Amino acid sequence: MKILIVNDSKAMRMIISRTLRQAGCDEDFLQAADGVEALEVISESQPDLVFCDWNMPNMNGIELLKELRSQGNKVEFVFVTSEGTEEIRELAMQNGASKVITKPFTPDVFEQVLLSVAN
Amino acid sequence: MGTTTCSTEWIDALVDTATELAHTSPGIDEVQRLETYDTWTDSASGAFVALVGEETSVQLGITADFNVCKKLANLFLGMDADDDELPREDVVDVMGELTNIVAGMCKTRMAEVGQHISLSIPLFMEGRVPDSDNQRISLSKCLFGDLPVQFIVLQPTAKGASNDHGS
Numbered sequence: 001m002k003i004l005i006v007n008d009s010k011a012m013r014m015i016i017s018r019t020l021r022q023a024g025c026d027e028d029f030l031q032a033a034d035g036v037e038a039l040e041v042i043s044e045s046q047p048d049l050v051f052c053d054w055n056m057p058n059m060n061g062i063e064l065l066k067e068l069r070s071q072g073n074k075v076e077f078v079f080v081t082s083e084g085t086e087e088i089r090e091l092a093m094q095n096g097a098s099k100v101i102t103k104p105f106t107p108d109v110f111e112q113v114l115l116s117v118a119n
Numbered sequence: 120m121g122t123t124t125c126s127t128e129w130i131d132a133l134v135d136t137a138t139e140l141a142h143t144s145p146g147i148d149e150v151q152r153l154e155t156y157d158t159w160t161d162s163a164s165g166a167f168v169a170l171v172g173e174e175t176s177v178q179l180g181i182t183a184d185f186n187v188c189k190k191l192a193n194l195f196l197g198m199d200a201d202d203d204e205l206p207r208e209d210v211v212d213v214m215g216e217l218t219n220i221v222a223g224m225c226k227t228r229m230a231e232v233g234q235h236i237s238l239s240i241p242l243f244m245e246g247r248v249p250d251s252d253n254q255r256i257s258l259s260k261c262l263f264g265d266l267p268v269q270f271i272v273l274q275p276t277a278k279g280a281s282n283d284h285g286s
Contacts (some may be wrong), residue, residue: 081223084224085230
């Protein structure tokens with residue numbers, strides 16, 4: 001399974017990678033620092049699953065998701081954000097996200113997502 | 120919690136959410152509160168995030184001696200606390216992310232009582248913010264795991280708020 005992690009924080013990308021490994025995913029992960037970079041990586045590498053931050057410079061997470069859906073791209077898209085409000089969850093799901101993971105998180109949350117996508 | 124909310128309540132929220140964060144972070148089990156001050160104590164390094172809404176204007180910060188920031192960053196990244204390899208920019212990045220997570224959790228709490236606010240991006244600072252009549256500070260010294268950190272709340276005073284509106 002090809003997984004892309006989109007986050008402007010290098011530290012957070014490291015933490016999500018570590019957590020995915022703890023959740024049983026033994027892959028090398030694709031990475032991008034914002035939505036613009038993510039569009040390039042998605043176009044080149046066609047990942048199966050995207051874990052994306054909400055707030056980022058250049059193109060934020062919801063703008064990236066809308067752009068992908070407008071292109072007809074149906075990649076599984078999961079937000080990983082520190083803002084777990086109902087408003088954000090609704091906006092994410094309305095635009096085609098599969099799930100919103102709120103920070104701080106534990107490996108079991110990622111494990112559920114991986115199982116769901118694998119199935 | 121809003122503009123009229125006293126800094127003590129914000130400090131409580133900050134420490135509570137940091138405690139929740141500690142429970143999911145390797146090597147950090149709990150947050151122990153020590154003393155609270157209404158002035159700057161030591162010069163320190165750390166990150167601040169502003170929460171701004173119609174009824175709210177507050178900055179939340181987590182600061183510590185830079186070497187403590189480094190240990191905290193190591194732990195947060197799942198490394199040994201005393202590992203010396205983490206570059207400075209990664210320490211800055213992690214401190215910003217830690218503060219961002221805690222601020223996001225505070226935002227979620229506020230949304231539950233009907234307040235809509237926005238978060239700024241984290242800003243890293245070293246030293247101390249100059250004392251000013253325009254803002255008040257509440258500073259709680261705590262142990263984050265066994266690391267001494269300061270949780271800081273900056274709020275505009277009535278004078279600071281009126282200056283903001285006039286600018």
